[in-house]
Amino acid sequence: MSLTVREIAKAAGVSPATVSRYYSGSDVVSTEAARNIERVAKELGYTPKSKKCRDNGVIAVLIPDLQLGFYGEVLKELIEQIPRYNYRIVFIPTIEGSDHYKIFFKEMNIVGVIYLDEAIDRDIINYISSKKIKTVMCAGASFDSRSEMVHINDIAAAYEGTKYLISLGHEKILFLSDHLRNIASCFQRFTGCKRALDEIGININEEEMLGCGPVTYETGYRLTKQFLEKKTIFTAIFAFSDEMALGAISALHDFDLKVPEDVSVLGFDDISVANRIIPRLTTIHQPIKEFVTKTLEAFQELDAANSNLEITLPYKLIKGGTCTQNRGVNIYEK
Template sequence: MTVTVRNVAKTAGVSSATVSRYYSGSNIVSTETARKIEKAANELGYNPKNRKRRDNGVIAVLIPDLKLGFYAEVLKELIEQIPKYNYRMVIIPTVEGSENYKIFFKEMSIIGVIYLDESIDRNIINYIASKNIKTVLCAGASIEFRSDMIHINDMAAAYEGTKYLIGLGHEKIIFLSDYLRNIDSSFQRVTGCKRALEEIGAHLDEKEMLMCGPLSFESGYRLTKLLLDKHTEFTAVFAFSDEMAVGAISALHDVGIAVPNDVSVLGFDDIAIAGRVIPRLTTIHQPIKGMVSKTLNAFQSDTNHSNLEITLPYHIIQRGTCAVNRRINIYDKKKN
């Protein structure tokens, strides 16, 4: 039997005219209706010959720094997935004090915004809010945003990471973090680390054990070097990004301290570099593909301000940079 527009319309519970508008590329058809039509067409095996590509509009991705590997991998995943949703994408760098971002909103029909950073300038957030368009914070959570949020449980992940190092016999742990802002993901991670230490009767001395800076290789190297120059005693480093962790490993290597024999290093994110460095980086896996998928799915809702919050699972990827603490004084090794 030949499947017709009428068959699809009946199965989808819409009119034949609505199905025709959808396949002609009309923007009159809502996202919810489009989903019903696609589902019905798939079930019936309907494949229109004259189907036009439906353009659902432009999604703006606001990003502060293209250098960080985590952002780069999220963008790569967005580029791969976004055609499935028939959106176009524009990347807007957010430079503090600049209002160049307004040009994009004036000249393009932007129907949604993805934030990739929790520290977006409040003026930018307010400007976009005034446009009454859908916004999603991908891979983060913050009280500053009134938008959908897709992220992992950062507090629980950092708690589990710290417990993992404690289980290997490490108590003198250095934490390399982004700058703490309100109740953002870095704040949540530090809170999780504190709780894990408190359970064994220890505490996180923020002056000695917590070092803050950009989540970059350079920052990880510099902060670790500062600790080594101060002769701070530690047997493990927990860095809140893989790039920071690799920077720490490089700083340790340059003074003859071996990872993981002398010092264990745990990263966060599980981006591509984690599986490429030597030794391979043990890290906390963030499901980037799933985050991007959930983020794009959020724009399928016809509601602009649903304030949806989705928490995705994480897990520790054990590779080669963490080992049982041998309780060797790294400075005695350094002198030798």
């Protein structure tokens, strides 16, 4: 015996009109009602005669400062992929000290949140958690245990990158990083770097060989310039973003130093610009497309009590033309 909309509605505790709106896609229904309808339909084996592409609600993407090309490429991939999941998407900039983001949650049917910034304000995290909305940290490490994560193993990736530089004879390596916050990606990357150097008996002097700041082109340029002006001895630079690496290369150029003949440079992310410079940047590839796919797939099960899922995807060392064998050049005696 075939089931009717009225029977599904009764079992789900909603009105027949709500069931009709849900399957027709003519209007958005609440997240709770949608879950109940889907649960009952699955339990009773109900399949609607005509099921249009329905609106599953809104995924909110909390975006940090967009000066980083990495975030831009993640957003581009989100825009391309999200239609196949029948969600709408809204981008909400996070501004320190502002609670304007609350307007979106009050006025829209937001069923999930994607975090991009690891350093997101704790008040924002607590507010969203109070709404019992599923959250996923895309391409980073989450400080919030209630959020799911999709990322790479940053410790292992940075370890491999440092081992590669060591294999080329580089032991005096300059590291350019974001400020080292516990758990954050750059903290993990620096941990991996230290582990690789520890294995050959080298203890990094952080005051001499570590520069910290936003992982931007400008920071990479500024920090490298400062180290050169202090006449710090190094034969290679490992920058924790491609943009930092490009900034470092520009600073080296302004000091009449060649890459990789005088100094080898290794980046991190493998964004599109890494393949547009000559020589191609040697870097650690992060799978942006797969990050986004796995993040959106996580919202297929909209459980308000997050499962603390952590998905770790593979990285890859991309050997371009900015790293070479250490030639023992003293860059200050050229």
